[in-house]
Amino acid sequence: MTYKSASDPINPQEVWLLLDSLTFGGIETHVLELARGIAFYKVPLRVILVTRFKQPSAIIAKLEQHNIPYSYLHSLINEESHHSLIRQTFQLRKAIAQFNPIAVHAHGYKASIISKLAVKTTTEQTKQISTYHAGEVPKGKVRLYDWLDRYSSFLSDYSLCVSPEIQARLPVKSLFLNNFVSTDGSIQSSGKRIAFVGRLSHEKGPDRFLDLAQEHSEVAFYLYGDGPMIDDLRDRNISNVRFLGFQANMNHCWGDIGLLVISSRYEGLPMTALEAMSRGIPVLTLNIGALERLIDHGHNGWISDNTEELALFLDEWLNTTDSERETLAENAKETIESQFSTEAVVPQILPLYSKHLIPSSSASKSQSI
Structure with missing residues (x-):
């Protein structure tokens, strides 16, 4: 058939x-x-x-x-x-x-x-x-x-x-x-959520995202995805973490997100980073795969050499002004349009x-x- x-x-x-x-x-x-x-x-x-x-x-x-x-x-x-x-x-x-x-x-x-x-x-x-x-x-x-x-x-x-x-x-x-x-129809996000988007598996490092949440208990953290680590992650009972599950269509979710965190142990050049940045969402990531080609540190996101730096740069984002976030958003979109678009x-x-x-x-x- x-x-x-x-x-x-x-x-x-x-x-x-x-x-x-x-x-x-x-x-x-x-x-x-x-x-x-x-x-x-x-x-x-x-x-x-x-x-x-x-x-x-x-x-x-x-x-x-x-x-x-x-x-x-x-x-x-x-x-x-x-x-x-x-x-x-x-x-x-x-x-x-x-x-x-x-x-x-x-x-x-x-x-x-x-x-x-x-x-x-x-x-x-x-x-x-x-x-x-x-x-x-x-x-x-x-x-x-x-x-x-x-x-x-x-x-x-x-x-x-x-x-x-x-x-x-x-x-x-x-x-x-x-x-x-594709940047066609990409609407700029006005969200403020700190988000992990991806499979909840070891190589994607959702446990590191939860470590970050534990260090910033005054802020909510959101996980979009499912996978083999879901039960272990839930068992950690971190009060400021929200598990939102697998999303059949992330287009309905990007508008709520203000920062995408990539805490993976292995990556190529993740599509989630490109999708986020095409909507003006800056990316905070570890320096893995080809992400250093995508992220211009402090210009369209942050790239860190270890999890300790990841926490420091998260603090930097939390302390940015609305004007600084708007500039980050414009820089993120321009990066995708000029180098990473269809x-x-x-x-x-x-x-x-x-x-x-x-x-x-x-x-x-x-x-x-």
Whole structure:
């Protein structure tokens, strides 16, 4: 079965954005913004979901909202759904041979492995690109996928990385790529909440956010998200911490937030930081991943080398005047618009798919990757 815009005829020479996705997180946000950007430049595209789970993938509702064509992989070739990497590789090979996409751009370990094997054993005409998002070293079965993905990177036509740390872990030459968000419809926040937005898991450091709350008991702290640490965090019984749970649509929440705190142990370039800053919300973060490329200390946020500095810079934000906060907000928005927006980054990606896809030079505002 094919869904939504996939019922339209599949165009030859489409760009396929491939991912294996159930929930909605940073990779899905990136793919959605990339799809919107490609569509803006009127390049045919399709989001391909590798696995059909029992419940619809969370990204589907957002793709439908923006009228982005999508299909489950098995539906492209009218076969049964499979969860096996090998069977999915053969399905993708068959789909590529049948529809001849101009490029397959994969996101996430499994999709990247499948696309490299499928593209490179099918055709020399379709380009294969993988974007590497994860800053942390995974555990368990995913650790094996991570290793296979990195050490098969020589098969890709291009490997894109969203942070220098991720780039350093690849055994081949790669391109650094700024993450990006659309600034269309971004309304400046007038909120004042101190917020953590993300998965409540060890690598994201929500426990550090609670440490910060304990040191500032006179101020309320808000966590937007869910994850495996939720019970341990609640058990700490910190009176000034509010758990708001997973948010299906953060657009309804950004207007309440005045400061985004990133206390992660591992990061690339988190989409939450870009989304916040596009709405004029400054970011207080530890110096991890590519965040030093985003945050100009004291200009559009604060970047700290340790958790002690994180607390000091929070005090600095708490003591800023309304005028100073307005300046921070304007600086944050300008940073996104000039370097981390769809208009700034997508024109750099399109020529990787095909040398014929070169938007006008006025569309690109940032340095080439």
